[in-house]
Amino acid sequence: FSRLMAHLRRSTAVSDRAEIAVEIDPRRLSSEMCRALGSAGVTRASLGVQSFDPVVQTAINRLQSPEQTRAAVEGLRRAGVGGLNFDLIYGLPHQTVASAVETARLAAAMRPERFAVFGYAHVPSFKKHQRLIDEAALPDAATRHAQAEAIAETLEAAGYRRIGLDHFALPDDALAIAAATGRLRRNFQGYTTDPHQTLIGLGASAIGRTAEGYVQNHVPIGRHAQAIASGRLATAKGYRLTAEDKLRAAVIERLMCDFRADLGRLAAAHGFPLDTLVGDNRMLDRAIADGIVTLTNGLIELGGDRRFLVRVAAACFDAHLGETGRSHAKVA
Structure with missing residues (x-):
């Protein structure tokens, strides 16, 4: 890792203010690796937690104690890695609302700056190792939603701000500040404070x-x-991307970040009439009729108790789903 970072610094103009982030498995993080990360200038580390419930951990074959995670946090802090993220997951086999809350409580006590809370996706046809999981042990949709909301309430009670659909951050974290000031961004990797449009992927499949x-x-x-x-x-x-793709991407980003979007202003900024977004849009019509969103003078909004349906609202403007009646951009 140290050699890789040294090569990147020699090959590119890395800013002194650059955020350098890594993903960490706390079970395999050594003191030597902590020191290497700190020496290489890593500023943020994302730690997989998922669940601290031993029953759930046994079911998914990932045994990781709170003590292991706390040791990783302390080692990274000592090495100078100032920003820490935790990933939590709901909807896991044998997971309950109570165990999800207890995991969130234990994790929040370690005070990472950010949390990402994701739903478990069971796709055994694609991920063959998931075939070992007993599908009967998976919670139903209502229980998954209850787990997600219980985790959110636990984190908010611990002082974290809810950011977008599935992130949480301490009030003085850059992500929380961006959300509060309307500068939150979202790309295909998730929520970010980075305003740049260029993201270079290195490696196979990147x-x-x-x-x-x-x-x-x-x-x-x-x-x-x-x-x-x-x-x-x-x-x-x-x-x-076509010009219309860019407009629709801007609308979807604002919905995912702010739960509201000024469709008229965004359309005009991209050189399109408002009708491009709302005309003959059957999905949008249904979302309005179902009370998921409101549309007033070109301003679309989701109510606080409907925000978990933001993906449904965003899908109303995704021409590639085929239901909005818009033409698709072409593959280059």
């Missing part, structure tokens, strides 16, 4: 973003390595 669209590297490691060894970019495919 996805990158530019102002004009997306690119993805070869997924097979061999093909990726062969391209790099031949002095070529490892890009396997790309997608060029």
Whole structure:
């Protein structure tokens, strides 16, 4: 890791104010690695927690005690890694509302700056190791929602601010400040304070973003390595955004970040009439009729008790779902 970071610093102009973040498995984090991360200038680490319930941990084959996690936090803090994120998951096998709350309580006591709270996605056809999980032990939709809300209430009671759909941050964290001042951003990796449009992905299967669209590297490691060894970019495919794609992306981002969007202002800024977004939009009509959103003078909003349905609202403006009647951009 130290050699990789040194190479990146030699090869690129890394700003002194750059945020350098890594993902960490607390079960495998050594004191030596903590020191290496600190020496390399890492400013933020994301630690997978998921659940502290031993019954749940046994079911998903991931045994990780609160003590292990606390030791990782202390080691990273000592090494100078100033920003810590925890990932929690609800909807796991044998998970209950009570165990989800207890995990959130124990995790909040360690005072990471941020939390990301995700729902477990059971896709055994794609992730073969999930075939070992007893589907009968998975909570139903109502229980999943109850777990998510209970975690949110526990974190908010511990002093964290709710950010967007699934993030939480301490009030003085940059993410909370961005959300409070209307500067929160969201890209395909999640919520961020980064205002830049360019995101360069390195490595096999990595996805990158530019102002004009997306690119993805070869997924097979061999093909990726062969391209790099031949002095070529490892890009396997790309997608060029149309002007309308960019408008719709802006609307979806504001909904996901603020739970409201000024459709008229955004449409005008991109050179389109408001009707581009709301005309013949059957999904939007249904969302309004179902009380999920309100639309007044071009301003679309989700009520506080409907915010968990923000993805439904965002989908109303995704032309690639095919139901809004808009044409699709072409693959480059």
